Amino acid sequence: MTSTTEQTQRGGINVARLLMSFGPLMFLALLIIVFTVLKPSFIDPINIFNIMRQISITGLIALGMTFVILTAGIDLSVGSLLAFCGMVAAVVAKGGTANTLSLSTSGTQGFGWFAALLAAVVVGAIAGGVQGFAITRLKVPPFVVTLGGLTVFRGLTLTISNGGPISGFDASMRWFGTGLIGPVPVPAIIFAAAAILCHIVLRYTRYGRAVYAVGGNAEAARLSGLRVDRILISVYVIVGFFAGLAAFVLSARLNSSEAVAGIGYELTVISAVVIGGTSLFGGIGSVGGTVVGAALIGVLQNGLQFNNVSSYTQSIVIGLILILAVAFDRWLKSRVRR
Amino acid sequence: MTSTTEQTQRGGINVARLLMSFGPLMFLALLIIVFTVLKPSFIDPINIFNIMRQISITGLIALGMTFVILTAGIDLSVGSLLAFCGMVAAVVAKGGTANTLSLSTSGTQGFGWFAALLAAVVVGAIAGGVQGFAITRLKVPPFVVTLGGLTVFRGLTLTISNGGPISGFDASMRWFGTGLIGPVPVPAIIFAAAAILCHIVLRYTRYGRAVYAVGGNAEAARLSGLRVDRILISVYVIVGFFAGLAAFVLSARLNSSEAVAGIGYELTVISAVVIGGTSLFGGIGSVGGTVVGAALIGVLQNGLQFNNVSSYTQSIVIGLILILAVAFDRWLKSRVRR
Amino acid sequence: MPAEATAPSPSPALLAVEGVTKRFAGVTALSDVSLEVRPGEILGLLGENGAGKSTLLKILSGVMPPSSGRIVFDGVEFNPHNPQDAKRLGIVTIYQELSLIPTLTVAENIFIGRAPLGPLGLVSWRKMEEDSRAIIARVGLDLDPTTPVSALSVAEQQLVEIARALSLKSRLIIMDEPTSALTETEVQKLMSIMGRLRKDGVAIMFVTHRLEEASAICDRMTVLRDGRLAGHLDRDGGPIKLPKIIEKMVGRAASELYARPTLRDVAGDVRLSVRGLRTVRDPQAPHAIVLEGVDLDLKAGEILGVAGLVGSGRTELARAIFGADRIAAGTITLDGKTIAPETPADAIALGIGLVPEDRKHQAIFAALGILTNFSIAALGRYSNAAGFMTERREREALASYRKTLSIRMASPEQPIEGLSGGNQQKVILARWLARDPKVLIVDEPTRGVDVGAKAEVHQILVQLAARGIAIMMISSELPEVLAVSDRIVTMRRGRITGEMPGIEATEEKLMELMALDQTQEATQ
Amino acid sequence: QDKLTILGSVPSLGFPFFVHMLNQIKAEAQAQGVNLTESDGQNSAPKQTADIEAALVQKVDAIVISPLDVNALAPAIEQAVQAGIPVVTIDRRVDGVEGILAHVGADNVKGGEAEAQAMVAAFPNGAKIFHLQGQPGAGPAIDRNKGVHNVLDPLKDKYQIVFEQTANFARAEALSVTEAGLAANGKPDAIICANDDMALGAVEACAARNFTDVKIYGFDALPEALVAVRDGKLAGTVEQFPGEQSRTAVQIAVAYAKDKTEPKEKLVLLTPIVIGKDNLDKAERLGETK
Numbered sequence A, B: 001m002t003s004t005t006e007q008t009q010r011g012g013i014n015v016a017r018l019l020m021s022f023g024p025l026m027f028l029a030l031l032i033i034v035f036t037v038l039k040p041s042f043i044d045p046i047n048i049f050n051i052m053r054q055i056s057i058t059g060l061i062a063l064g065m066t067f068v069i070l071t072a073g074i075d076l077s078v079g080s081l082l083a084f085c086g087m088v089a090a091v092v093a094k095g096g097t098a099n100t101l102s103l104s105t106s107g108t109q110g111f112g113w114f115a116a117l118l119a120a121v122v123v124g125a126i127a128g129g130v131q132g133f134a135i136t137r138l139k140v141p142p143f144v145v146t147l148g149g150l151t152v153f154r155g156l157t158l159t160i161s162n163g164g165p166i167s168g169f170d171a172s173m174r175w176f177g178t179g180l181i182g183p184v185p186v187p188a189i190i191f192a193a194a195a196i197l198c199h200i201v202l203r204y205t206r207y208g209r210a211v212y213a214v215g216g217n218a219e220a221a222r223l224s225g226l227r228v229d230r231i232l233i234s235v236y237v238i239v240g241f242f243a244g245l246a247a248f249v250l251s252a253r254l255n256s257s258e259a260v261a262g263i264g265y266e267l268t269v270i271s272a273v274v275i276g277g278t279s280l281f282g283g284i285g286s287v288g289g290t291v292v293g294a295a296l297i298g299v300l301q302n303g304l305q306f307n308n309v310s311s312y313t314q315s316i317v318i319g320l321i322l323i324l325a326v327a328f329d330r331w332l333k334s335r336v337r338r
Numbered sequence C: 001m002p003a004e005a006t007a008p009s010p011s012p013a014l015l016a017v018e019g020v021t022k023r024f025a026g027v028t029a030l031s032d033v034s035l036e037v038r039p040g041e042i043l044g045l046l047g048e049n050g051a052g053k054s055t056l057l058k059i060l061s062g063v064m065p066p067s068s069g070r071i072v073f074d075g076v077e078f079n080p081h082n083p084q085d086a087k088r089l090g091i092v093t094i095y096q097e098l099s100l101i102p103t104l105t106v107a108e109n110i111f112i113g114r115a116p117l118g119p120l121g122l123v124s125w126r127k128m129e130e131d132s133r134a135i136i137a138r139v140g141l142d143l144d145p146t147t148p149v150s151a152l153s154v155a156e157q158q159l160v161e162i163a164r165a166l167s168l169k170s171r172l173i174i175m176d177e178p179t180s181a182l183t184e185t186e187v188q189k190l191m192s193i194m195g196r197l198r199k200d201g202v203a204i205m206f207v208t209h210r211l212e213e214a215s216a217i218c219d220r221m222t223v224l225r226d227g228r229l230a231g232h233l234d235r236d237g238g239p240i241k242l243p244k245i246i247e248k249m250v251g252r253a254a255s256e257l258y259a260r261p262t263l264r265d266v267a268g269d270v271r272l273s274v275r276g277l278r279t280v281r282d283p284q285a286p287h288a289i290v291l292e293g294v295d296l297d298l299k300a301g302e303i304l305g306v307a308g309l310v311g312s313g314r315t316e317l318a319r320a321i322f323g324a325d326r327i328a329a330g331t332i333t334l335d336g337k338t339i340a341p342e343t344p345a346d347a348i349a350l351g352i353g354l355v356p357e358d359r360k361h362q363a364i365f366a367a368l369g370i371l372t373n374f375s376i377a378a379l380g381r382y383s384n385a386a387g388f389m390t391e392r393r394e395r396e397a398l399a400s401y402r403k404t405l406s407i408r409m410a411s412p413e414q415p416i417e418g419l420s421g422g423n424q425q426k427v428i429l430a431r432w433l434a435r436d437p438k439v440l441i442v443d444e445p446t447r448g449v450d451v452g453a454k455a456e457v458h459q460i461l462v463q464l465a466a467r468g469i470a471i472m473m474i475s476s477e478l479p480e481v482l483a484v485s486d487r488i489v490t491m492r493r494g495r496i497t498g499e500m501p502g503i504e505a506t507e508e509k510l511m512e513l514m515a516l517d518q519t520q521e522a523t524q
Numbered sequence D: 001q002d003k004l005t006i007l008g009s010v011p012s013l014g015f016p017f018f019v020h021m022l023n024q025i026k027a028e029a030q031a032q033g034v035n036l037t038e039s040d041g042q043n044s045a046p047k048q049t050a051d052i053e054a055a056l057v058q059k060v061d062a063i064v065i066s067p068l069d070v071n072a073l074a075p076a077i078e079q080a081v082q083a084g085i086p087v088v089t090i091d092r093r094v095d096g097v098e099g100i101l102a103h104v105g106a107d108n109v110k111g112g113e114a115e116a117q118a119m120v121a122a123f124p125n126g127a128k129i130f131h132l133q134g135q136p137g138a139g140p141a142i143d144r145n146k147g148v149h150n151v152l153d154p155l156k157d158k159y160q161i162v163f164e165q166t167a168n169f170a171r172a173e174a175l176s177v178t179e180a181g182l183a184a185n186g187k188p189d190a191i192i193c194a195n196d197d198m199a200l201g202a203v204e205a206c207a208a209r210n211f212t213d214v215k216i217y218g219f220d221a222l223p224e225a226l227v228a229v230r231d232g233k234l235a236g237t238v239e240q241f242p243g244e245q246s247r248t249a250v251q252i253a254v255a256y257a258k259d260k261t262e263p264k265e266k267l268v269l270l271t272p273i274v275i276g277k278d279n280l281d282k283a284e285r286l287g288e289t290k
């Protein structure tokens, strides 16, 4: 019976899906317990909400990245794209590229938060679409296209802002980064809502099925009548959209869009997806796993900082625990299979 | 007939192999011509030797990375491993972790360049082997293991040196970074020799062919009686060895081992390999391609700098040209085959 | 020694399997199986899809360990930990799922791990290519050995695997459905090679679902049913009779499972018409056959059999109609309207379906569940206007096909890679049945399907045709073509070389047309 | 052709501090009527070395450089000196290379000391302190950290650093790290940051918890930080006069390249100061804030 349950992992009922992310999830629980024992204030609601707010930025991008990696693709440009979209949002919000900070942060002459949000996600989606187009039409591997994108978008961002940040947004925009609904931070709510939406799309729609199929076997997908190129382009649009959304939230949170934002995010984001059990070779994975992966990284970083572990030691511990978490997952799966 | 020749790419005669790296190679030639027309001093031997010296560090690692990627693996830890090996080499060369620059660079109390070199490559190879072991035994994907390695080795490096650089090596060691043989820089010679060796190993030994087989289809390779795990471990040992060698050359060149050395190298190195035509899905690729890929990146950076292109524009141009170079290669291949 | 083994051993067993059991998660694939193989004999291993044949062979090859039981090879207990251990003892295996390395050339695949070395101990590419040319010639393959395997058709790959196995020093050769993609000619060649090996004292274990083949060549047979030993059969003077085999396999008296359905008088309109179809050379497979002007009509409600030797271009024809390959010239009309499908999606939208020949690479999503594999071509049918899957209907449909096709599976979520080959094929068939196409092209529809299921598949094809669907069936198995076709065309080198009503066709007549060369063709 | 060309090289144009530096170099070069070849070290010693090598091939007339790392760039600078090209270093001083024309700089260690001293002055009776460090291993991070500890370590009894973490010079990271610090240790009296970006991140974290009376110190005196100082969000930021450094360096380099005018001083050291609300007018970039 175990086996049958185990077999349902790639598309079964919720219990089975939980089992799938079992390894990382158990590891996450373990970490939380250890940190709480070390310092009970770790599970203070304040700190938990801190962690949720912290993982929301890379978490949002990781949701989009899950789609991409499910098709056996990759997107290295997300960090730069985040900076680019953030800068675009800032320009729209402030109505210009002035690097200088206006005296009063409330009175901006820009177009308001909605225009800024729209600009960020539309620019992100278009940028993603262009990359998807290059991947499918020019037949350049995703790794190369998005590596190119990584440097191109960073260059564009620096050009727009001339290297400096654009800062000072009005309160309505800042709410998306710093506001609370009840006790819960807005970014965490945005992330949770987006995660649920992505889960539904991947799990319960024909589009989601198609994404898995393309990643599972692109040739078979083509011969089964799927428009593989369109699906591939769409996943890069999705990750671009989420990079834009994350950029908006980050800018709102920091009250500033920086040209150096998001450097190295690609690795954090991809780690979250991969630790969550999504295969880099496509076709296997889930949104739930990605959320757990992102949470694992967030808890680990926060917990070590919480205990004021030296940054050198932090690096070592984080690296080892990431490997261990995945190793534990594999071991657990191999046990369940027997 | 063209087509048959083309087909031999994965194991045929040399002319065919050249054709294979045709796209990037032609693109490289094109770039050199353009830069020379823009500024004839570009092809001054001095500048050409500069370029060769510049690409030798990442180029050496890219040679090792070619082995790894041929097996459908990846190694993200190379930049950190470079820093780690460099620091180890410095400690051995100086006989301690003193961060300060000794006033006379000649009189060190350490163990000499040979011990330093040996330490660097042995530590690199062992570190690679440990990662390979985690990949094969713990069944953790290479991406995760080496991402863990990326942070672990950086943390170890910082711990050894307490964040600072270790500087000031004796002349015999510095020769490996700054010396000349005739007019040719020593690092370039080391790189060329290593490239030839790797080419021979991959193309003309059973081991090399086994690497291709494992990358082409690991399960089939296992069924054919190859020791897949051993081969997988070996490629991580090789890339670690080369990271150590590159670290030694870099430290010798800069007269200093820095804790922040090699940050972001993983992407440069993987780009060189991928632009050179090696598939991230394994089984297809060549050392020649990697050398051309590394040269392409080096020429591009040097040429743009040479023409005083603004740094932001450089990013944009480099990104676009990398994509174009690979697109051109794909287009050429689709044409040649007809 | 199991009691069933009746015949006295003429020589001591080379390999003895004693009470081997293999359990997978939830499934017991083998339970207490014993058998033995002697030097210089060909042992047939038979059984329905999922009976456990491949599992047993994989255990013998060191791919996986048994859960319990003992294996004795050459008088010594044998516990292989990996394929290399088996290889070292001279056990050579041809696996059911092709196990060549697609990115490497034919020559390299043949010499994998043992490339000939020249002076300095370096690989001698020239010698490797020359030797491999000779090796593949033995099985009748005439290919440039520097071709990458990814460019070969399934049949060619199968021949390369056979050639490789035969070139290894061996005492026991294990062949898991080596002939499933081959036509008569190649099979004959293989049989004669097997005969020669037998004379040299090599033992062979041979798995096939083509019982005639088994009957013709095997000295003895061991039959498995549901993972258990169903019994042993011995050649008693003459070849072992088919009904006897079938009875042992399915456990009941053998009715004539391979019944030729009564041929219907097909009077339907022409549904699909092809004129002057030419294809462009596929850059990935430069030596591949291109169509040289094919004319063909396919009527509603008929089953058109397409026969031809390996490389005759049947698959190319199917792919061209289906929009999977580019067309250079020619017209295709469907129900009187000219169509030009540029992608399979176009063709499918027009009502054309294709069951491809290369199941592993072109049909299944190995890691995905059976449910997803089943419904992928008919997502529109099992989703609502908002794009959400209507999973209940999807499951019900799968459940009904599971019954009609008797698909053996644990659950709809089970990854399809866990199914036996024959059961995978049935899921793929179900995928297309669920779309209810106007034209269904099936390329080797029963490759690897057991005799009972094969009859079921034939029955299904006949029923579909009766509903007015036009079916084009490509098969390398002439008895199959003869059994179900209303009309048969033969192909050679990208051309149609002949046509006849199914009722008039015989193997001899078809073979003659299939082998027809260009000059004869001109005079026809 | 008679127009001189100089190379202006900075560690990384990803940081506003160095963008300002290069802009000032550019402006002064224009004022002096010389061509400028720009170089962005992209946070990589080999890259900055390569830029110098390329400039040597092009035979620039002088080099003005802020080295990413004083040890790792020493060989390249030595090479330039040996090729007879005048080199003026800005901000970070390269020891052990003979023949550098001049150095114009404000020591990062001194800056760190100034920052800590400002904090000590604000809390004469002792304080509970958070310390946000820069990117591990990077030159300025090491030096600034050293300066802070030079001052605070002897005063350990009164001034406790209860939370000391790196935030990699980045604002977003500083925000998260400070949040964690606040949750773990409660409100501190002061937060010392190794650059302004991190200080501004810390400001956001404190603001979210309504800890508006925490004294936060930044480094670099960027315009955004100056506004924050004026608004009372930052207690202070360290001014190293990068613009003045840059312009002086270009003047020295061009004077020598034109007619071998030796600089009056080989070592121009500007003393870093902490800009607070009361001495905002001393800030170099006050004009850039509206």
Ligand SMILES: Nc1ncnc2c1ncn2[C@@H]1O[C@H](COP(=O)(O)OP(=O)(O)OP(=O)(O)O)[C@@H](O)[C@H]1O
Pocket (backbone or CB within 6 Å): C024, C025, C027, C028, C029, C047, C048, C049, C050, C051, C052, C053, C054, C055, C056, C096, C408, C418, C419, C420, C421, C422, C423, C448, C450
């Ligand atoms: N890796 C596996 N995991 C789980 N179950 C498996 C696995 N491999 C085989 N099985 C199950 O074991 C049983 C025997 O399979 P096997 O492949 O040996 O059948 P077979 O006799 O070779 O069938 P066929 O004629 O279709 O090839 C089947 O029920 C199959 O589903």
Ligand SMILES: Nc1ncnc2c1ncn2[C@@H]1O[C@H](COP(=O)(O)OP(=O)(O)OP(=O)(O)O)[C@@H](O)[C@H]1O
Pocket (backbone or CB within 6 Å): C150, C151, C152, C153, C154, C155, C156, C181, C282, C284, C285, C287, C288, C289, C308, C309, C310, C311, C312, C313, C314, C315, C316, C317, C357, C476
């Ligand atoms: N999917 C494919 N991709 C590339 N080449 C192919 C493909 N399918 C077939 N070929 C090539 O086309 C040639 C003709 O084979 P094809 O499969 O069309 O013939 P066939 O008559 O269907 O015979 P069989 O299927 O028995 O090989 C083969 O030699 C093979 O190299």
Ligand SMILES: [Mg+2]
Pocket (backbone or CB within 6 Å): C053, C054, C055, C096, C176, C420, C421
């Ligand atoms: Mg089988």
Ligand SMILES: [Mg+2]
Pocket (backbone or CB within 6 Å): C153, C314, C315, C316, C357, C443
């Ligand atoms: Mg075929």
